[in-house]
Amino acid sequence: MRIDVEDLRKSFGSFAALNGVSLTVRPGELLALLGPSGSGKTTLLRAIAGLSSPDEGRIHFHGVDATNLSLRERRVGFVFQQYALFRHMTVFDNIAFGLRVRPRAERPREREIARRVRRLLELVQLQGLDKRFPSQLSGGQRQRVALARALAIEPTVLLLDEPFGALDAKVRKDLRRWLRQIHHETGLTTIFVTHDQEEALELADRVVIMSRGQIDQIGTPSEIYDDPATPFVCEFLGNVTRVDTVLKDGEAEVLGSVLPVPDGETYRDGPAVAYVRGHELEIVSRDQPGGAPATVRAVRPFGASVTIELDVEGRAEPIEAEVPRELFEVGEVREGRQVRVRAIAARIFKRD
Numbered sequence: 001m002r003i004d005v006e007d008l009r010k011s012f013g014s015f016a017a018l019n020g021v022s023l024t025v026r027p028g029e030l031l032a033l034l035g036p037s038g039s040g041k042t043t044l045l046r047a048i049a050g051l052s053s054p055d056e057g058r059i060h061f062h063g064v065d066a067t068n069l070s071l072r073e074r075r076v077g078f079v080f081q082q083y084a085l086f087r088h089m090t091v092f093d094n095i096a097f098g099l100r101v102r103p104r105a106e107r108p109r110e111r112e113i114a115r116r117v118r119r120l121l122e123l124v125q126l127q128g129l130d131k132r133f134p135s136q137l138s139g140g141q142r143q144r145v146a147l148a149r150a151l152a153i154e155p156t157v158l159l160l161d162e163p164f165g166a167l168d169a170k171v172r173k174d175l176r177r178w179l180r181q182i183h184h185e186t187g188l189t190t191i192f193v194t195h196d197q198e199e200a201l202e203l204a205d206r207v208v209i210m211s212r213g214q215i216d217q218i219g220t221p222s223e224i225y226d227d228p229a230t231p232f233v234c235e236f237l238g239n240v241t242r243v244d245t246v247l248k249d250g251e252a253e254v255l256g257s258v259l260p261v262p263d264g265e266t267y268r269d270g271p272a273v274a275y276v277r278g279h280e281l282e283i284v285s286r287d288q289p290g291g292a293p294a295t296v297r298a299v300r301p302f303g304a305s306v307t308i309e310l311d312v313e314g315r316a317e318p319i320e321a322e323v324p325r326e327l328f329e330v331g332e333v334r335e336g337r338q339v340r341v342r343a344i345a346a347r348i349f350k351r352d
């Protein structure tokens with residue numbers, strides 16, 4: 001199912017929650033809506049679902065104007081952050097619900113409903129738990145029931161609003177992998193909302209980055225990560241150091257290193273801002289040329305890389321460099337040591 005969203009606008013009082021959003025969701029893709037709290041992700045998802053109507057703009061499902069159709073008419077499967085299961089119904093009845101409430105002419109027979117529920121229980125790997133009530137399930141299991149229930153109606157599109165938001169880190173990770181697999185098996189066009197960068201980049205075919213009711217960038221995870229379109233996207237993806245700089249003749253000085261402005265950029269000379277990721281910083285001994293003088297503030301050797309916190313001369317905020325663990329040599333890099341830090345790459349934007 002292809003979905004075209006055209007210039008969607010929605011205000012609550014004088015506050016514009018959606019401020020002209022246009023987007024095409026490709027058939028069968030797994031799309032993440034990523035952005036900080038209040039950026040309009042849920043408002044956009046609810047408008048696509050038919051749970052709220054936009055003030056302006058149109059939504060097309062497979063080329064047909066669906067703007068005024070209800071959730072049911074759009075055949076949308078929806079999963080909320082808080083497992084909205086019916087507490088007094090068993091797992092089986094929860095999953096069967098959407099089929100049983102259909103008008104008689106469209107309602108499958110009980111035997112067919114049972115067959116579908118069993119197949120879905122297998123898909124979400126909850127065989128044998130059909131007689132349990134939601135209170136007898138873990139959070140992760142409940143969310144899988146919610147997903148099975150959304151899939152039961154054979155939706156044209158699956159919409160998930162922070163589906164793993166309320167779960168702990170380990171369960172979230174398992175469910176992520178598992179959602180990817182279900183998406184692969186069903187091939188359903190799927191849109192999910194998250195404010196977790198890692199979740200979006202790890203899971204989605206494409207990511208939509210939203211801020212203040214608008215889309216800042218749409219792209220594959222690597223496009224977003226390697227080629228962020230705006231300073232906001234850079235900062236939102238996190239783990240970057242922001243450095244104010246000046247562009248001159250296609251170059252900019254960033255932490256004492258002169259870096260070329262990326263190909264294709266035709267910025268005029270003037271004030272600019274550079275963003276450097278932790279792994280794009282190099283630490284060398286103080287007697288080497290170039291870079292900026294700095295003092296090692298702390299060394300944190302956790303995980304796959306070692307994080308080195310540095311106080312750079314003339315800079316109020318410390319910066320963080322990351323070195324793969326296997327390349328990290330203690331040598332100079334110890335707390336209190338005087339070193340030099342060099343930027344080996346940066347994303348540079350003109351400053352207005």
Ligand SMILES: Nc1ncnc2c1ncn2[C@@H]1O[C@H](COP(=O)(O)OP(=O)(O)OP(=O)(O)O)[C@@H](O)[C@H]1O
Binds near residue numbers: 017
């Ligand atoms: N029913 C409503 N009445 C008034 N304001 C609303 C309503 N729904 C949303 N808003 C406001 O619209 C803005 C966007 O909300 P939305 O829920 O779409 O953001 P979000 O990006 O999904 O954020 P979060 O990650 O916190 O869920 C917020 O400032 C919110 O307070």
